[in-house]
Amino acid sequence: MSPLKIKKGSTSHSAYNLRPTFSDVVERHTLAVLVENEPGVLARVIGLFSGRGYNIDSLTVAEVDHTGHLSRITIVTSGTPQVIEQIKAQLGRIVSVHDVHDLTVEGASVERELAMFKVVGQGDKRVEALRLADIFRASVVDSTLESFVFEITGAPDKIDAFADLMRPLGLTDVARTGVAALSRGE
Amino acid sequence: MIVQALIDQGVDTVFGYPGGAVLPIYDEIFQQNAIRHILVRHEQGAVHAAEGYARSTGKPGVVLVTSGPGATNAVTGLTDALMDSIPIIVLTGQVPTFMIGSDAFQEADTVGITRPCTKHNWLVKETDALSGVIHEAFHVATQGRPGPVLVDIPKDVQFATGTYHAPKPSVSHYQPKLKGDMEEITELVAAIEKAKRPIFYTGGGVINSGPAASQLLRELVKVTGFPITSTLMGLGCYPASGENWLGMLGMHGLYQANMAMHDCDLMINIGARFDDRITGRIDAFSPKSIKAHIDIDPSSINKVIKTDIPIVGDVGHVLEDILKVWKSRGRKTNSEALAKWWAQIEEWKTVDCLKFTQKGKTIKPQHALVRLEELTKKHDRYICTEVGQHQMWAAQYLGFEDPNRWMTSGGLGTMGYGFPASIGVQMAHPDALVINVAGEASWLMNMQEMGTAVQYRLPVKQFILNNERLGMVRQWQELLHGERYSHSWSDALPDFVKLAEAFGAKGILCADPDDLDDAIMEMITHDGPVIFDCLVEKHENCFPMIPSGKAHNEMLLGEAETQGVIDSKGSVLV
Numbered sequence: 001m002s003p004l005k006i007k008k009g010s011t012s013h014s015a016y017n018l019r020p021t022f023s024d025v026v027e028r029h030t031l032a033v034l035v036e037n038e039p040g041v042l043a044r045v046i047g048l049f050s051g052r053g054y055n056i057d058s059l060t061v062a063e064v065d066h067t068g069h070l071s072r073i074t075i076v077t078s079g080t081p082q083v084i085e086q087i088k089a090q091l092g093r094i095v096s097v098h099d100v101h102d103l104t105v106e107g108a109s110v111e112r113e114l115a116m117f118k119v120v121g122q123g124d125k126r127v128e129a130l131r132l133a134d135i136f137r138a139s140v141v142d143s144t145l146e147s148f149v150f151e152i153t154g155a156p157d158k159i160d161a162f163a164d165l166m167r168p169l170g171l172t173d174v175a176r177t178g179v180a181a182l183s184r185g186e
Numbered sequence: 187m188i189v190q191a192l193i194d195q196g197v198d199t200v201f202g203y204p205g206g207a208v209l210p211i212y213d214e215i216f217q218q219n220a221i222r223h224i225l226v227r228h229e230q231g232a233v234h235a236a237e238g239y240a241r242s243t244g245k246p247g248v249v250l251v252t253s254g255p256g257a258t259n260a261v262t263g264l265t266d267a268l269m270d271s272i273p274i275i276v277l278t279g280q281v282p283t284f285m286i287g288s289d290a291f292q293e294a295d296t297v298g299i300t301r302p303c304t305k306h307n308w309l310v311k312e313t314d315a316l317s318g319v320i321h322e323a324f325h326v327a328t329q330g331r332p333g334p335v336l337v338d339i340p341k342d343v344q345f346a347t348g349t350y351h352a353p354k355p356s357v358s359h360y361q362p363k364l365k366g367d368m369e370e371i372t373e374l375v376a377a378i379e380k381a382k383r384p385i386f387y388t389g390g391g392v393i394n395s396g397p398a399a400s401q402l403l404r405e406l407v408k409v410t411g412f413p414i415t416s417t418l419m420g421l422g423c424y425p426a427s428g429e430n431w432l433g434m435l436g437m438h439g440l441y442q443a444n445m446a447m448h449d450c451d452l453m454i455n456i457g458a459r460f461d462d463r464i465t466g467r468i469d470a471f472s473p474k475s476i477k478a479h480i481d482i483d484p485s486s487i488n489k490v491i492k493t494d495i496p497i498v499g500d501v502g503h504v505l506e507d508i509l510k511v512w513k514s515r516g517r518k519t520n521s522e523a524l525a526k527w528w529a530q531i532e533e534w535k536t537v538d539c540l541k542f543t544q545k546g547k548t549i550k551p552q553h554a555l556v557r558l559e560e561l562t563k564k565h566d567r568y569i570c571t572e573v574g575q576h577q578m579w580a581a582q583y584l585g586f587e588d589p590n591r592w593m594t595s596g597g598l599g600t601m602g603y604g605f606p607a608s609i610g611v612q613m614a615h616p617d618a619l620v621i622n623v624a625g626e627a628s629w630l631m632n633m634q635e636m637g638t639a640v641q642y643r644l645p646v647k648q649f650i651l652n653n654e655r656l657g658m659v660r661q662w663q664e665l666l667h668g669e670r671y672s673h674s675w676s677d678a679l680p681d682f683v684k685l686a687e688a689f690g691a692k693g694i695l696c697a698d699p700d701d702l703d704d705a706i707m708e709m710i711t712h713d714g715p716v717i718f719d720c721l722v723e724k725h726e727n728c729f730p731m732i733p734s735g736k737a738h739n740e741m742l743l744g745e746a747e748t749q750g751v752i753d754s755k756g757s758v759l760v
């Protein structure tokens with residue numbers, strides 16, 4: 001699914017499953033929300049989550065179609081199936097929202113996140129950090145005699161794993177972009 | 187340009203209050219005659235008046251207020267309109283674009299403040315975009331589930347000249363779905379054919395869908411013979427005198443309506459939203475029924491109650507399709523079972539849950555409304571209410587034969603709504619009898635609008651059931667808080683007759699049941715605004731009542747049943 005190809009008119013082309021089977025199990029869902037790129041649109045989306053008490057685990061936003069004035073917001077959220085359905089329906093109600101896709105239920109998708117890690121240390125720890133970075137295919141984007149800044153891209157759990165390994169080796173700062181996601185295939 | 191855009195949108199009336207940041211617009215209004223501007227006395231009054239105008243006409247209401255306090259005073263009205271799905275367009279002035287963010291005089295982040303209480307809002311920074319945004323605002327406010335919108339216009343944008351664009355067939359991406367899914371509709375028709383104990387549960391969505399939807403509903407009820415109940419917001423979509431009418435349902439709904447909701451096997455929700463005032467305890471809500479839900483807003487479906495047959499679409503369109511499909515399949519219902527169901531309903535009706543005894547020299551509020559109904563029902567009548575016991579009694583004891591005749595604050599429960607709303611209604615229907623059934627406490631919240639009523643010679647009748655108490659608060663304190671009546675009465679009420687006279691209006695005091703009819707007739711025949719101060723029984727409670735945390739079949743019918751009925755779990759609910 002290309003973010004630029006999503007058809008306008010969200011309700012006739014919607015991802016809403018109006019007949020869900022409800023359970024109490026909290027699920028993690030990745031939602032792709034295509035919105036009008038206008039002032040305040042992010043506040044509308046975030047305000048919906050805080051106002052109605054939904055969770056945001058991660059959120060990324062950037063313009064994806066300059067001529068069409070469209071931005072894509074990728075939200076990772078968690079809740080029971082009923083809550084997830086409500087979130088999607090409530091997002092769909094926002095006038096600036098063109099389309100809502102639940103990548104978790106609409107077939108396979110890929111998720112990627114970029115992170116930067118600052119690791120400060122000397123001697124063996126420094127060597128070990130560099131070796132592990134190589135295994136994780138993280139690249140060094142800044143270096144001093146006593147520090148590295150690694151850049152790593154991958155699924156969120158890969159980044160979590162890398163962070164766990166770096167922590168004893170002198171990890172001081174982390175910057176993560178949050179998840180960007182696309183469905184696989186056409 | 188703004189005035190031209192409003193004219194092109196068919197606006198004839200604007201409710202507003204001027205101020206520094208909207209002076210250029212007011213200057214334009216001064217120089218034209220196509221739009222009437224009604225000067226209110228408080229911006230909250232302007233929004234409620236616009237709501238009254240909108241609800242009684244089906245057209246959007248328009249409000250014009252200034253920046254800062256003008257906009258913040260409109261917030262309650264916006265929230266009220268959002269909760270009750272009323273189309274309102276609020277235009278606010280803003281400080282000039284180059285001063286935004288500088289804490290300028292009368293500056294407020296209006297779009298920020300009103301974002302959660304509007305359906306959508308805009309800050310217009312370029313004059314060329316202004317007309318397009320105003321047209322889009324009307325489109326968004328009226329299409330789909332209606333609601334309030336706000337357009338914030340900085341003063342320099344008002345002053346500058348720009349290109350005007352006339353409204354054109356919408357280019358907006360906001361195009362809600364109107365037609366329901368035929369598969370779901372067919373499934374509902376199949377359920378209708380089989381149902382043994384069906385009920386129509388209708389709401390404000392029927393009224394919002396337009397008079398045609400009410401007509402289709404009446405036809406559907408007639409041909410199927412199913413019983414029908416309605417929420418507070420839906421009163422009038424089916425006539426109160428209709429054969430299949432059970433009365434309002436919900437917390438203060440009628441016994442037969444709530445019992446039928448609890449015991450039904452097919453519930454057809456048409457344009458209602460399973461509000462907590464309706465459902466009571468959710469896990470005990472109509473446990474044996476298949477639930478169909480017709481709503482134009484997908485987020486209403488499965489929000490509170492799990493739906494078996496969800497239909498997203500406009501009520502009018504969907505009802506038309508239901509009738510078409512049902513007729514083409516041979517107009518079947520399970521008439522044998524239906525007869526049994528009606529027999530059960532008739533038995534419930536014999537409980538006569540609204541009975542009361544008027545005796546002695548004190549007017550019972552119910553009696554006042556029964557007499558008001560009797561003496562006004564033949565008039566071309568519109569009823570507004572404030573919020574509280576009087577509102578519930580009005581819903582119970584007055585009969586509504588047509589849609590758009592009943593203006594009340596349902597979702598938000600805004601005390602102070604009714605009086606300004608009655609002004610808006612009277613503006614739209616100058617020759618009609620417009621009555622605001624009020625409590626004295628609610629009425630005082632927007633009493634400044636007496637000035638508006640008198641200035642525009644609007645003969646609105648303020649029918650105040652004066653118990654010198656916050657009656658509903660008092661009732662809850664009696665039931666829930668050990669009869670500790672904390673701050674639920676007023677020690678310094680005005681003399682309402684003198685108050686009316688101070689504004690140049692007529693005041694009528696009535697304290698004796700024997701005088702009531704004459705006093706009401708005097709109110710109706712007086713050509714001008716009237717404050718009717720009806721002194722009523724001070725400790726009357728509103729029944730039937732489903733206590734918080736209880737199910738539909740656990741209604742309280744009268745005083746004797748009220749001791750210790752709400753447990754600790756229920757008492758945290760509102």
